[in-house]
Amino acid sequence: MIAEYLSPISKEIIDFKNRLPPSTIGKTISVFDSNKPNLKDIDIAIIGLNESRNSIEKNKKYLDVNSFREEFYSLFFGDWKVNIMDMGDVLNGETPLDTYFAVKSINATLIDKNIISFFIGGSQDLTFAIYQSYYFKEKYVNLTSIDNKFDFGHIKKDFDSSSYMSKIIMDGKNKLSHYCNIGFQTFLNSQEELDLLEKFHFESYRLGELNKKIDLVEPCLRFTDLLSIDFRSIKASELDFIHNYPNGFESSQICSISRYAGMSNRISSMGIFEVFNNIISSTLLAQTVWYFVEGYCLRIKEDPKSKNFKGKCFHVSLGNQELKFYNSDLSQKWWCELTYESNKVVDFALIPCNYDDYLSACNDNISDKLLLSLKRNFI
Numbered sequence: 001m002i003a004e005y006l007s008p009i010s011k012e013i014i015d016f017k018n019r020l021p022p023s024t025i026g027k028t029i030s031v032f033d034s035n036k037p038n039l040k041d042i043d044i045a046i047i048g049l050n051e052s053r054n055s056i057e058k059n060k061k062y063l064d065v066n067s068f069r070e071e072f073y074s075l076f077f078g079d080w081k082v083n084i085m086d087m088g089d090v091l092n093g094e095t096p097l098d099t100y101f102a103v104k105s106i107n108a109t110l111i112d113k114n115i116i117s118f119f120i121g122g123s124q125d126l127t128f129a130i131y132q133s134y135y136f137k138e139k140y141v142n143l144t145s146i147d148n149k150f151d152f153g154h155i156k157k158d159f160d161s162s163s164y165m166s167k168i169i170m171d172g173k174n175k176l177s178h179y180c181n182i183g184f185q186t187f188l189n190s191q192e193e194l195d196l197l198e199k200f201h202f203e204s205y206r207l208g209e210l211n212k213k214i215d216l217v218e219p220c221l222r223f224t225d226l227l228s229i230d231f232r233s234i235k236a237s238e239l240d241f242i243h244n245y246p247n248g249f250e251s252s253q254i255c256s257i258s259r260y261a262g263m264s265n266r267i268s269s270m271g272i273f274e275v276f277n278n279i280i281s282s283t284l285l286a287q288t289v290w291y292f293v294e295g296y297c298l299r300i301k302e303d304p305k306s307k308n309f310k311g312k313c314f315h316v317s318l319g320n321q322e323l324k325f326y327n328s329d330l331s332q333k334w335w336c337e338l339t340y341e342s343n344k345v346v347d348f349a350l351i352p353c354n355y356d357d358y359l360s361a362c363n364d365n366i367s368d369k370l371l372l373s374l375k376r377n378f379i
Contacts (some may be wrong), residue, residue, distance in 0.1 A: 001104075003034035006047075006088045006100035007207045013069050025290075026073030032087040033205065043082045045115050046072075047106060048089035049122030051099040051197070052147065054160045055274075063275040063282065065089055071286035078290075080297040094209070096164040098320050100129035107133035111268055118289065118308045119271035129229040130269050131175070132313070134225070140177035142223055142266070143168070148185045148207065148245060148259060152193045161274070169200070178186055178376065180220045182257070183207050183233045183245060185379065201376040203369065207247065214256050219352035219369070221257075222333070229254075231275040231285070241282070244275045251284050257289040262295020265302075284364040302328055304335050316361040321372075325358045334358060338374055 009031055020026040030042065039045070048065035053060075069086065077144070090106065093099040103119070107130050110117045119130065127145070134141045145151070153163030155170075168176055174324055180203040186194075197204055205216055207251055221227065231239075235248035249257070272288065275281050293355040303309060304326035312327040357367045360369045366374075 001037065003037050005090055005106055006032065006034060007091050008032070009069070009086060009088045010066065011233075013019065013066055016070055017073055020073060020136060023076050024073060025075050025077050028077050028084070029073065030083065030085040032085055033231045034088075034128040037123065039085070039110075039113055040082050042085045042113075044084045044118060045087050045110055046084065046118045046120060046289070047079065047087045048120050049103070049126060049271075049273075050089055051090075051096060051103075051126060052091050053096045053159065054125045055123035056162045057123070057274070058275075061277045062123070063277050064286070065121045067277070067279070067282040068120055068285050071282045072289055075286060075290050078120045078166055078294055078297065080293065082293060082297055084264060084293065090139045096125075097298055100132070103129035104133045107269055108136040111137060113255075114268075116267070116268045118292065119269075119273075120285070120289070121275060122273055124158060124230050124271075124273040125161040125164040125167075126273060127226070127271060128159070128164045128167050129152075130226060130228075130271055132139055132171075133269070135173060139225075140175050142178040142180075143176060143222040143226045143228065144180040144182060144220055145230065146182045146233050146254070147228075148183055148233045149188050149230075149250060150181055150184060150193045150197065151158050152196055164272060165311070169196075178202070178223070180204065180224070182217050182220065183249060184258060190293045201372050203372055207249070210249075210253070211297075213252050215260075218260045218263075219334075219354055219357075221260045222352040223268050224261075224264060226263050227267055227270045229258075229270075229288075231272060232280065234284070238280075239276075240278055240280045242278050242281060251287075254284070255288055258288045259291040259295040262292040263298050264295075265299055280326075286322055292322070300328075300331050302331060302333070304328075304337070314358065316358070318361055318364060321359055323361055323368075325353075325359075325361070327355075336361075336370055336373075 002088045017026040052062045091196045107117050151165040157164050159167040182205050238251045314325040316323045325336045334353045336351045351373045360367045
């Protein structure tokens, strides 16, 4: 049972919850009871993390998850139909590997019950444990990170928060289907890392691109199973200079990204890591989670290949390639169907995209996103 891996929410937080005014999240959120564990009808589970022993930030004080709880519980519940449960905090094991096992076991249970997990706190190497939880489903994973670095660091004896992506790529079971980085800054990443990204046909979006057009992230998040956010990707001035990265996302941008993530029908696990302990970080973190929940409540299940799909189909000839673009009347989202024929066998892939990808194809250009998808799926 997963209850053995969790510490219950403190009496102080329960008392705080009970004092809150009506219509706040604290008045509607369920609290996990280890004596009577019941996950029935839960849509989103929030789990606190305090594990940071494999962090490279040895001199930083990490988030007090209860500080986040006070901020999140105090926000007002939207016009939502959603059941949220706070499951408490994962108990740190004797070693980080023990904590990884607990996180993996908890998340595997939640995936099996179709409950979205939202991990809060700790260092970003815990992404590897969440990734491992998909082994139980024998499922390949599309992983997206919001991060100013790729974290393809060298692994010496053990991996850490700067090399967890290297660990995932080199993992023996290799369940990684696709990786996308959102918000990298070129001067913080080596040429070797950029070359590795190109070698595996991984996707990436520079911070500068996103500052001009934040909705570029939407198709990527629509194609994501696991989302990992490094809170240091937010510029230092937004967080009272608690870290040393002057460039990064603004607070409104990280909330927009979280909302897009919530709207993704595919995302089943999410974590926000590398949050350091000050009041503005807890406040922004709470609002980031709020926007995810709002996005979740706006989800629309759509399949362009379904007979019930309400939208339009556009055929575009691009050289010897026939592309089909689908545009939803309900959500205005776009998809591109890529086809490939080999040995008289026709295969296809349905790739989330946007209107600009369609316009590029109409002008005899294939966008970088669709070109990478072609290479990844068929070449």
